[in-house]
Amino acid sequence: MTQHPAHPAPPFLSARAQRLRQQGYKLTHARLTVLRVLEQCGGHITSAELVDRVSHIDESVGRASVFRALDLFTRLSLVRPTYIGTSSTPTYVLLPDGHHHHIICTRCSKVIEFEDCGLAPLKKNLEERLHVQLSGHLLEFYGLCPECMRLPVDDASVADD
Numbered sequence: 001m002t003q004h005p006a007h008p009a010p011p012f013l014s015a016r017a018q019r020l021r022q023q024g025y026k027l028t029h030a031r032l033t034v035l036r037v038l039e040q041c042g043g044h045i046t047s048a049e050l051v052d053r054v055s056h057i058d059e060s061v062g063r064a065s066v067f068r069a070l071d072l073f074t075r076l077s078l079v080r081p082t083y084i085g086t087s088s089t090p091t092y093v094l095l096p097d098g099h100h101h102h103i104i105c106t107r108c109s110k111v112i113e114f115e116d117c118g119l120a121p122l123k124k125n126l127e128e129r130l131h132v133q134l135s136g137h138l139l140e141f142y143g144l145c146p147e148c149m150r151l152p153v154d155d156a157s158v159a160d161d
């Protein structure tokens, strides 16, 4: 006869949640809920959207708790705020493995993601040269996407004299 365990299995903890715990942070309900929403949406979300989605899941997690969790995650380089286009409202992005990369089209504002950046040697170099400890980076290139490259040059934006 197999005995049923006295307690239900602990809820699934993502790698990020485990990292938080390993670094000595308590996995409070608010922190876990905020992290879950960030992970479910892929991590491109404004703080207002985040507050909204968290309150849909659990209205006991208030706005202040969401902002405190977001501050903590930002300090730990789990997320970074980014200002895409002319927006003055930051969008929070997850930094999987401590980094996140965008190519932003300056014409249509499309964001292209890519994984590999090859910046590990630069990180090492900076740490040695400047005596710093780096926990992550957010890299953004600006230029034209393939569709916009095919479009004719926009006369209005080109000086013609």
Ligand SMILES: [Zn+2]
Pocket (backbone or CB within 6 Å): 105, 106, 107, 108, 109, 110, 144, 145, 146, 147, 148
């Ligand atoms: Zn474009």
Ligand SMILES: [Zn+2]
Pocket (backbone or CB within 6 Å): 044, 093, 100, 101, 102, 113
């Ligand atoms: Zn992104």
Ligand SMILES: [Zn+2]
Pocket (backbone or CB within 6 Å): 099, 100, 101, 115, 116, 117, 118, 119, 137, 139
């Ligand atoms: Zn990178």
